[in-house]
Amino acid sequence: MYDVLIIGAGIIGSAVARELSRYNLKIGVLEKELDVCVETTGRNTGVLHTGFTYKPGSLKAQCCVEGNAEFDKIAEELKIPFKRLGKVVVGFTDEDKQSLLKYQDIGRRNGVPGLRLIDKKELKDMAPDAGGEFAMYSPTSGILSPFIYNVALAENAKQNGVTFYFDTEVVGQSRNDNYYILKTTKGNFSTRWVVNCAGLHSSKISTMLGIPGYKLGFFKGEYYVLDKNAGRTLNMLIYPAPGPTGGFATHATPTVDGNVLIGPDSVQIDCLDNYENTKSSMDKLFSDGRKMFKNMKREYCIRNFSGIRPKLIDPETKDVLDFVIERRDTVPHVVNLVGIESPGLTCALPIARRVIKCIKEVETLYDRKNFNPCREEIICFANQSREVQQQLIEMNPDYGEIICRCETVTKAEILQAIHNPLGVNTMTAIKNRVRAMMGRCQGGYCQMRIAELMQEELHKKETEIMYGRKKSHMFTGKVR
Structure with a gap:
């Protein structure tokens, strides 16, 4: 019998586990894969976002700004490779300039510090490898290792008493008067609370728990990985001006280890195991990447990969909706998270604290006196x-x-x-x-x-x- 069982050990499930381990609770995490960081978390650009493209007042905006501001402390506690390099969002046309002014205003309304427009000379001084005639500069943008962040949260949770069960897929549930029985491929687990952090499968689990009606759209993005020779002079993130819907086209992102990622594109798919790379996407990524980053050369390409984002879609308007973090009295002792995609990496711990707030609406949680927020790293x-x-x-x-x-x-x-x-x-x-x-x-x-x-x-x-x-x-x- 557990106090809380978390479904999913990606970045959100591991963050929830780590933050809940601050309290005197028996906590378990059920993960269908063989490790943390296998699906969405392990297949992204590894960017610490600032929050200038998200609707003011939305959970995405609130959690992104909050997560960005605290990350220096978190990186130190958990020994996560992290660099606050800054970002330039470059433009070429008058339409691009209007777009940048729009998102600069949104960023200021969301509380993003330091956003400003810079001319071509300052752009070239800041980022010699960037294309563009002008740019918006975002000084608090950063890069981190999504792999190590996910591992670190899970290890810290384990260190504070959380039990992880891998290769354990939730396939059904039933409820008695005071607890749930989660049926898995490795047997049954009993718990007072269930937290749905299933990512790509969150709408399926939501329906299983008694909260139907959520429609996820799955969008695949493909990437090139360039070796370190390409990234020797790339000193910050280079993004193109957002389009009309607020999304970014192909961009160049340095990694904390010195490589460069070119991508992603975005194509809606139906199959959740469709991680293949396609010639048409890769050819377009290459041509788009050359506009943004002058060292986009074939000899630097060492790998391709893709990731899938679960966007919550309005069935009528087809608009992408905000994160869902909810507790309903009609479905007792369930905290339901649906549609957690970008900027989920930046938002992980703020989302976890909102999960705890949902639980505290029902019962009192007592602090674990020996909670340790720090984790020992493998020395590089x-x-x-x-x-x-x-x-x-x-x-x-x-x-x-x-x-x-x-x-x-x-x-x-x-x-x-x-x-x-x-x-x-x-x-x-x-x-x-x-x-x-x-x-x-x-x-x-x-x-x-x-x-x-x-x-x-x-x-x-x-x-x-x-x-x-x-x-x-x-x-x-x-x-x-």
Whole structure:
């Protein structure tokens, strides 16, 4: 019997788990995938947004501004790679200038600090790689690692007593007088409260819990990943002026690790497993990217990927609606979250606090006296000075053995990732925690060595090693 069960361990579910672990509650998280950060959270641009494109007074605007303002403290507590680089939203035409003035006004009404228009000279001084005749400058925009943020929230929640159940899909529910029974692929779980953080599947879970009627539209966005040589002079985010609906076309985003992401586009789809990259989308991304970013060159492309956003759609007007964070008296002890998409990464902790507010409307929550908001990181060997690297090797010789050459990831880091606090053991779990297999060769050198270490450390057969999702077997038998 749990006090609270959270459905979903993406960025929102993990944030809710972390914030609820501040209280004396027995909390569990049910996740259908083999790790956190597998679907929407693990397939986005990793931007800390400021809130100048969202309707004043909306939850998106409120939570985005709140989440942006607090993130320096959060990044320090949870040891999340984070840079507040700033953003230029560039324009070419008079229509673009009017668009920028419109969104500058919206940003000011939402409380976004420091927005201003700059001319071409100042734009080139700020961002030499940017195209455009003028721009709106947003100084508080930033970039972060969405992988590490999700992992950090979940690990901190686990550290404070939350239990995570992976490969555990919720398939039904029933309710007795005072509690729910959630039926899953791994058995039944009983709980007083249910929090729906199911992301792409949130409308389905909402209906299952007794709150029907939400219509999600699924929009796929495709990306190019450029290697670090392309990003050496990209010192801030470069976005095009928003279109009439407020959305952005293809943009260039540096990552905290030095790569560049070009994208995304946006195409509505029906299949939630449609993560393929298409030639038509990639060709258009390339041509659009060259207008925005002068180092968009074929030789710099090392990978493609795509993500899917669950937008809440008005069935009549087809407009995209605000986040839903609700508690209904007719469906007791359920907090329902639907349509959480961009800027969900920025909004995660403010959303979590609003979930707690819903629960506090019904019952009193008591603080956990030994709550610890801080998390220990896996030290990134490549980012240390020569002196610190030498000290690490002296303390642990495994720091002296490089497994991933492209990203300079050591055996010591790989072993820490394998023995992570959440207990997950896929190849992408290692990748998301220490960046192995994310470099120029995309695992061509290190992937087999990492698989071998996983076999040895976890006492697994080669046929039990999964790449990322269920049934993603790496091997059918022994290889050289």
